[in-house]
Amino acid sequence: MKKNILSSTTFLNSNMLKLAVNILHCPVIGFEISALIDFKSPVVNKQFAEIRDISTFCDEFADCRTFGFFSEIESLLDQGLIKGGSLDNAIVIADKEITKQDIKRFEKKVNLEKINVKDKGILSARPLKYQNEPARHKLLDFIGDISLIGMPIKGRFIIKRPGHKANVEFGKFLRQQVLKQRKLKGKPSYDPNSVPIMDTREIIKLLPHRYPFLLVDKIIEISDTHIVGVKNLTFNEMLFQGHFPNNPIFPGVLQMEALAQTGGILALKLQDITEGWDTYFLKMDDVKFKSMAIPGDTLIMKMELIEPIRRGIVHMKGTIFVGDRIVSEGDLTAQIVKRNNGK
Secondary structure: OOOOOEOOOOOOOHHHHOOOEEEOOOOOOOEEEEEEEEOOOOOOOEEEEEEOOHHHHHHHOOOOOEEEEHHHHHHHHHOOOOOOOOOOOEEEEOOOOOOHHHHHHHHHHHOOOOOOEOHHHEEOOOOOOOOOHHHHHHHHHHHHHHHHHOOOEOEEEEEEOOOHHHHHHHHHHHHHHHHHHHHHOOOOOOOOOOOOOEOHHHHHHHOOOOOOOOOOOEEEEEOOOEEEEEEEOOOOOHHHHOOOOOOOOOOHHHHHHHHHHHHHHHHHHHOOOOOOEEEEEEEEEEEEEOOOOOOOOEEEEEEEEOOOOEOOEEEEEEEEEEOOEEEEEEEEEEEEEEOOOOO
16 A cells, blocks of 8 residues: 655644744655754754765664763663663763763763773763764654654654654654545535535435435535535524534534435435435444534535445445534445335
């Protein structure tokens, strides 16, 4: 299955998720990141790293070590953490003046006989691979965290003072946006000025429902595989007088009924039935009510055939939209039955 690719125009500001990560609004072909760090330290002050071709990741970024400050490392060691860390796989930065007593205490904690403070306050068994190795590692962290959204990304990122928590929250935000776009990809376009394919007078020729239980006002799309109906909610609906009068809500079960009526029109049309037959519920599966529908809303009801109609059995996927919101959805199964006029 082909995975979705997020467009490069998504923007997240600090007020939304308090992240210091912005996506630059300019089109790019691939995946680019610019990372800036600033620890206000004479050893690791302002640093910049950039990747413009992800194919360079293994050679220029993958082996960049994690880093931490001397005072923080001691605290973590005292808590029994970072047991897998060593001066071979991590960079320890002196963020204060280190005395001989500090060195001896630290040697004991990391089980080393002797530690030398390298140039520029770096405690490491190996020299820096790059002058900006800390910034490169932060860029590496971002790539790892953002990959957890589970799909490739096309875009350019500028990340300022990133961290795992911010990266993960940003990744969650991106994934939510992708899922929302995926859900709304099939949202019908509704122009109230366009002439409907079927109005109420034509609908009642097919459906047996009448006021106050006719829940489809008009049909705006129809094909061999789908149908789109419209229902305008007003406070004058009889049901609102009893269904939470002080907080009127269109019931979820009636939303499913409105979808069923819309799908029934498609089923009868596909079978070239003009009168004398009805559709009846057999079951509803995976029904979800995601948002409230209230007076003043216009329900856009889309029903899609999941499989061809066989032996009068109709299996459809239904979704109700209000604007860019999905109000409810579910799989509905019905049967076309000859009307017996109550006999």
